[in-house]
Amino acid sequence: MDRRRFINIFAGGSFAATLAAFLYPVIRYVLPPKQAEAVQKKVAAARTGELAPNSAKIFKFGSTPAVLINTQEGKLVAMSAVCTHLTCTVTFETSTGTLFCPCHNGRFDMAGHVISGPPPKPLEVYDVEIAGPDIFVSKKG
Amino acid sequence: MKKLAQSLFGYFDERFKLQGLIGYSKHKMVPEHEYSFWYYFGGISLFLAAIQIATGIMLLLYYTPSIESAHESVQFIMSSVKFGWLIRSVHSWTANILIGILFVHMFSTFFLKAYRKPRELTWMTGFLLLVLFMAFGFSGYLLPWNELSYFATRVGTDVAGSLPLIGGWLKTLILGGPSVSQATLSRFFWFHVALLPLAAFFLMGIHVLLVQTLGMSVPVKIKDKKHKEISFFPDFIYKDALGWTLILFLIGVLCVFLPWEVGKKADPFAATPLGIKPEWYFTFMFTTLKLVPSHVLFIEGEQLVILALMIGAAIWFLAPYLDRKAARDKPSPLFTWFGIAALLYIVAFTVLTYAVPKIGQ
Secondary structure, eight states: OOHHHHHHHHHHHHHHHHHHHHHHHHHHHHSOOOOOOOOOOEEEEEETTSSOTTEEEEEEETTEEEEEEEOTTSOEEEEEOBOTTTOOBOEEETTTTEEEETTTTEEEOTTSOEEESSOOSOOOEEEEEEETTEEEEEOOO | OHHHHHHHHHHHHHHHOHHHHHHHHHHOEEEESTTGGGGHHHHHHHHHHHHHHHHHHHHTTTOOOOTTTHHHHHHHHHHTSTTHHHHHHHHHHHHHHHHHHHHHHHHHHHHTTTTSTTOHHHHHHHHHHHHHHHHHHHHHHHTTOBHHHHHHHHHHHHHHHTSTTTHHHHHHHHHSSSSSSHHHHHHHHHIIIIIHHHHHHHHHHHHHHHHHHHOOOOOGGGTTSOOEEEEIIIIIHHHHHHHHHHHHHHHHHHHHHSOOOOOOBOOTTSOOOTTOOOOGGGHHHHHHHHHSOSEETTEEHHHHHHHHHHHHHHHHHTHHHHOHHHHTTOOOHHHHHHHHHHHHHHHHHHHHHHHOTTTTO
16 A cells, blocks of 8 residues: 555545544434333323213323213223324214324224224223222223 | 715725626526526525515514414414514415425426436426425424414324334434424424525525526427527516516515414314315325325335335436436427326325315215
8 A cells, every 4th residue: 555545545534534523423412312201001081970971082191192982872982092194183073973083084983993094003992990080091901 | 976886886896896797697698488488487486585584584583482482472473563464474475385486497397308418406406495495384384383283293294204214213303202392393493494594595506506507498399499588687687576576466465365374372182173284285295195095905005105205206306317318308208298197196186185175084
């Protein structure tokens, strides 16, 4: 290796290393730090008697919205309200007794299954339990 | 007075060599023919971008990028600040008109095959500018923190998140966390007023420099025919200025009769409102996502749509290199048909979104 080639490699390598040394902190700075999310396994979603048959309520479950439904038959069911297609929040449609996502017309039944539209997966269903005056919703298992 | 103007001009001419610039503009000629009407859309785009910079800087005076007060600050601009309604409406209306004009500019350039050698880079920087201005629209849409923009951002960023390999990383980078939050608003504000303008200035600089250096392209069809030429300054600029005046008049009328709405403040724990849709220039993708089923063979519907759109965009971006016939100054009907198909798809799906809102239900 002659002297000129050595200097070229040395200078080019130094430049690349300097660039990387500048860019690495910039990229790490732009990517947000991971923050531990408070994991919530059980929440008081509503008071007993708050929901009439064939109505629903959206409540906060951890950092995402969930929905508690009192079906036409008077059964309480709860599930995630985040559509599995592109994360819009679903809404309970009283006329059909189904959950509807207005973003891309996804539709789910009371077991969280996809009835129609583009959602690829069912909604996550939660356990419902009545304790005293409150209705508690918790993750399964 | 005339003497003062002359001596001032002399002072600056000595320092900036203005005579050279004026001489260049006077000698620079622009072809005039049956298709030269389409040339003016580039100048109009530049004019509208200047309006956006001016009104955007003014809005910064009162806007606060925080989820507690962003919506209130926009309401304050609209209702309490003198002419605030005008400045914000001009900014919002111009954003939409600018993207419409950019689409017209891009499609006319495509159909006239103005991308052919040696204007490949002009085409490519132009396409990137359209993408950049759509990103301006997307990031600016969230800033008032209303419910439509909140859910549009959730959908839009989830689309980015379903890209293969880099999706998850890209979504976190855009959102600043796992979901749309204060971090997202801060980032969108940063994109909108710092990063995107920097990139836009850079690309616009290259684009305009290339247009000035290479001049206007004459369509293949009439390339060998004799046609008139007009001077860039003052003839072409005068005609350009007429277009600017007309568009400014249109913006003024729209702002006075249809001031831009503030909307309802976003509530992350409320159901998505019925009839939600993004800004009109994203609706063709939005309706496609509605119509494609959850799974097509082994692939998820949304991934298939994204993949197809990305392939289409890549062909569009690389058209100057793929269209070998146009590069040799020959007609290339295959690319013309590709352009017609793309135009029909965008127009049809945009119209469908508004004409049949329950499509796919």
